[in-house]
Amino acid sequence: MAGEKEPGTRSATGEEGGEGIATSGAAPSSDYDHAGKGGASPRQEKGTDGAGGIPSFDVTMRLRRYNPELDTEPHWENYTVTMYGTDRVLDALSKIKAEIDGTLTFRRSCAHGICGSDAMRVNGRNRLACKTLLKDLDISKPVVVEPIKGLPVEKDLVVDMEPFFAAYREVMPFLITRGAEPTRERVQSQPDRERFDDTTKCILCAACTSSCPVFWTDGQYFGPAAIVNAHRFIFDSRDQGSDLRLEILNDREGVWRCRTIFNCSEACPRGIQITKAIAEVKQALIARKL
Numbered sequence: 001m002a003g004e005k006e007p008g009t010r011s012a013t014g015e016e017g018g019e020g021i022a023t024s025g026a027a028p029s030s031d032y033d034h035a036g037k038g039g040a041s042p043r044q045e046k047g048t049d050g051a052g053g054i055p056s057f058d059v060t061m062r063l064r065r066y067n068p069e070l071d072t073e074p075h076w077e078n079y080t081v082t083m084y085g086t087d088r089v090l091d092a093l094s095k096i097k098a099e100i101d102g103t104l105t106f107r108r109s110c111a112h113g114i115c116g117s118d119a120m121r122v123n124g125r126n127r128l129a130c131k132t133l134l135k136d137l138d139i140s141k142p143v144v145v146e147p148i149k150g151l152p153v154e155k156d157l158v159v160d161m162e163p164f165f166a167a168y169r170e171v172m173p174f175l176i177t178r179g180a181e182p183t184r185e186r187v188q189s190q191p192d193r194e195r196f197d198d199t200t201k202c203i204l205c206a207a208c209t210s211s212c213p214v215f216w217t218d219g220q221y222f223g224p225a226a227i228v229n230a231h232r233f234i235f236d237s238r239d240q241g242s243d244l245r246l247e248i249l250n251d252r253e254g255v256w257r258c259r260t261i262f263n264c265s266e267a268c269p270r271g272i273q274i275t276k277a278i279a280e281v282k283q284a285l286i287a288r289k290l
């Protein structure tokens with residue numbers, strides 16, 4: 001964590017990038033305060049200017065910044081912007097990038113809670129920036145935004161997701177079947193389909209895995225998301241690779257590392273009962289008497 005440094009001032013302009021990573025150039029190496037267009041006063045109710053009379057307000061976003069090409073350690077910068085009651089954290093970040101500091105870097109794509117690319121820590125809790133309304137946060141104080149934990153920070157709010165996806169790939173998250181290909185679809189009853197309905201909702205955002213203290217300290221633990229995606233196939237009546245996946249998760253860095261502290265279930269933006277899914281995988285292993 002960066003040490004607090006002397007506040008300074010600077011001006012910056014930039015442009016909103018396309019989809020994917022919102023890339024950045026140079027970033028300052030100290031703690032800064034920035035005001036958006038309109039000279040916003042921090043945390044002031046501004047009324048109903050804007051289309052449709054939507055209430056506006058000023059909010060200070062406190063962002064953890066890090067540019068590996070310039071900084072030896074991360075630091076914090078404050079940005080005060082005027083936002084509306086319908087705006088989300090992602091809108092505030094986009095506004096800062098477009099109007100105040102084009103060097104700000106973060107990931108986003110769909111902006112509607114589907115792609116899973118904008119998981120970040122907002123006020124100490126993992127959330128999707130595109131699903132977090134500013135009006136639901138305490139805007140009497142700065143809204144603190146930082147990268148998710150446990151994965152290497154590449155730049156500002158962007159982390160290297162490769163360790164997360166490596167664990168995901170290891171559990172073979174695809175249908176495994178044997179024998180000749182069927183001549184028609186693989187039929188499944190409604191109750192059989194419901195068996196994995198919850199875990200099939202995963203969008204691979206990493207909010208769960210990066211909220212898990214075992215993952216933070218261990219670094220080798222498969223993590224909740226990989227187990228969720230193994231569960232999705234282990235309990236699929238059409239799949240024939242369950243033994244293989246259970247064998248993989250019976251590893252010392254597999255399901256037995258879970259301490260059932262529910263951080264993952266609380267962090268999941270899809271409301272998946274992750275701790276329950278992990279418990280079911282443990283039970284499946286015990287039932288096989290491994």
Ligand code: SF4
Nearest residue numbers: 202203205206208268
């Ligand atoms: S289980 Fe939930 S929190 Fe974890 S990666 Fe999937 S959608 Fe994200």
Ligand code: FES
Nearest residue numbers: 111113115116130
């Ligand atoms: S930008 Fe796609 S889930 Fe938020």
